[in-house]
Amino acid sequence: MRIFWKQLFLHLGTLIISFIFLGLVLVQGIRSHLTEQRVNELTNLAQRVAFSVENIAEYGIFNLQPLGLEIMNLHHYLDATVVLINTDYTVLLAHGLPYGVVAEIPLPELAPLMQGQVVTVYGTANHPALEPLLLVGYPYRFNNQVAGAALVGISMVELENTISGMYRITLVALAIAGIFAFILIYFSSQTISRPLRQINEFAKVIAEGDFHERIPVKRNNKDEIGQLATRFNLMAESLQEQERIRRDFIANISHDIRSPLTSMRGFLTAIQDGTVSIEQQPYYLNIILDESERLIKLSNDIIDINHIQDAEIKLEKSNFDINDLIRKTILGFEARALEKRLMITSRFAHPVDFVFADESKIQRCLYNLIDNAVKFTDEDGEITIETSVESGKVLLSVSDNGRGISAKEQKNIFDRFYKSDLSRGEDKMGSGLGLSIVKAFIRAHGENISVSSEIGKGSLFIFSLPQVVD
Numbered sequence: 388m389r390i391f392w393k394q395l396f397l398h399l400g401t402l403i404i405s406f407i408f409l410g411l412v413l414v415q416g417i418r419s420h421l422t423e424q425r426v427n428e429l430t431n432l433a434q435r436v437a438f439s440v441e442n443i444a445e446y447g448i449f450n451l452q453p454l455g456l457e458i459m460n461l462h463h464y465l466d467a468t469v470v471l472i473n474t475d476y477t478v479l480l481a482h483g484l485p486y487g488v489v490a491e492i493p494l495p496e497l498a499p500l501m502q503g504q505v506v507t508v509y510g511t512a513n514h515p516a517l518e519p520l521l522l523v524g525y526p527y528r529f530n531n532q533v534a535g536a537a538l539v540g541i542s543m544v545e546l547e548n549t550i551s552g553m554y555r556i557t558l559v560a561l562a563i564a565g566i567f568a569f570i571l572i573y574f575s576s577q578t579i580s581r582p583l584r585q586i587n588e589f590a591k592v593i594a595e596g597d598f599h600e601r602i603p604v605k606r607n608n609k610d611e612i613g614q615l616a617t618r619f620n621l622m623a624e625s626l627q628e629q630e631r632i633r634r635d636f637i638a639n640i641s642h643d644i645r646s647p648l649t650s651m652r653g654f655l656t657a658i659q660d661g662t663v664s665i666e667q668q669p670y671y672l673n674i675i676l677d678e679s680e681r682l683i684k685l686s687n688d689i690i691d692i693n694h695i696q697d698a699e700i701k702l703e704k705s706n707f708d709i710n711d712l713i714r715k716t717i718l719g720f721e722a723r724a725l726e727k728r729l730m731i732t733s734r735f736a737h738p739v740d741f742v743f744a745d746e747s748k749i750q751r752c753l754y755n756l757i758d759n760a761v762k763f764t765d766e767d768g769e770i771t772i773e774t775s776v777e778s779g780k781v782l783l784s785v786s787d788n789g790r791g792i793s794a795k796e797q798k799n800i801f802d803r804f805y806k807s808d809l810s811r812g813e814d815k816m817g818s819g820l821g822l823s824i825v826k827a828f829i830r831a832h833g834e835n836i837s838v839s840s841e842i843g844k845g846s847l848f849i850f851s852l853p854q855v856v857d
Contacts (some may be wrong), residue, residue: 398572406561407654413561425546426507426519429467429539433505433525436469442528456691463803466541468520473535474501500524500536509543515691521546565838586619598627628643632802647678688820700831702745706855709742709781713772714755720761727766731757734773741855742781748783748828749852755821756785756848764789764845780834786847792840800838801826823849 400807448802469480496508506524522540526533583603592600601623602616654671657837710733716730720777722772724731742749753772760770775782790801801822829836829850 390495392428395567395572395576398576399569402565402568402572406565410557410561412446412556413557418550418659421546421550421553422521423473425541426523429521429523429541430505430507432467432469433523433537436539437527438469441472441529446597466545468516468522468538468539468540468542470540471535472497474533477729479535487690493579497524497536497538499532500526503528503533506536508540517855523539540738570852578766579612582616582826584613586616589617589623593623598623598630598631605800628799631800640685645681647681651675651678688824691820691824700748700827701791702748702831704743704745707746707775709740709783709852710738712746712750713753713774713783716750716757717772719754723761725771727761727764727768729764729768729770731770731772733772736774736776738779740776740781742852743817743855744852745828748831752825752850753783753785755825759821760785760787760846763787772857776854779856781847782851784847786845786848788845791842792838792846793842797838797840800835822836 411709416734417658453708468482470481473479497506503526508520508522520540521543522538524536524538526536528534589602590601601620654663654675658668658671713733713735717733720731723729757770757772764770768788769789770785773784773786775784826836832852834851834853836848836850838846838848
């Protein structure tokens, strides 16, 4: 089921249950309030009549006729039934009762009146001609003795009609509120479900390998859905960039593999068919060996990056002198440095600095960093490898005064398969995996590596290792 319908049914179900509960509470509240209000009004009227009877008691029971006009007015203006009874329930005065029913007014519920209590009777109807009444009885006294009671009532039919009218008004109000609530719920559900559907469709496109589509974001990142759409777009951009880098890498790797193989095959064929003289063969065999070394390095890089991707970096840590490792690594670049007339300088914080790390992997990191520095530093340039100690860490820096790296490329140089525009043109032996391997090895040690560079002024790479203190 679509999320739109789930949201709609959930909110509508909640709304209907809430309205039913609210309606029941309102109905009961309206009935209770109106009934209580009428009971209070009838009690006040009955009390008024009872007091009037007590005030004229000194003239005798047969002088109740002056009350007739007041009782008649109550009956006509309030549409109320007014009855006076004595202690044996004999009706003394009555207005509002059908002819022939006057003598049948006594009810068992009226008995407490003669004990001086106020009585309320609901639905009184002991005669076919008498409508159900809401009746209130109030006792009156002569000489501190209960002498009778004043009964005031209204038709239950009238009360029910009033209550029904209030019910209708309440139901209409609830219906109008329900319609508006339904409209709001409908559009609210659409507002939530529509972008989620777009994100779902976008995810399908991404899963099929098309990273060019983008989700239109109209929420200005103000809620979670807008932020989700923005992050999906960022993810698509990242995947698109990774896909571009991957394709470039495949193209570069294909070229890097094809070029030495073609060269090796051509030279070997020339040697085989005698095109190359015996005196020239050592020269071309050395070229073939160099090309084979290039292929071996490339294959090693690919194996290493696969292990890194599979989180299979296993460290064999030990204590070793980092200064000695730097010296040995620099010696491996002596021939290339002489060829380009590069000055490689090392500066150490102390004569000896022991670190706790995987020596072979740290040597690989140093080799890759110095190798890049040699590649991209012009003739007569300078390369400096320096150590310093800070907060229990040995910091290693490799700097050069070469051509530098742009700010844009600095964000990507540690990514797998990435080769900068400069290295594409000049790094014929590289695979674009060197710095990615360096970062992975350093991170495997729980340390960090950073780069700072400026075009035309060179680059500086710094990473840290835990120092061993005697």
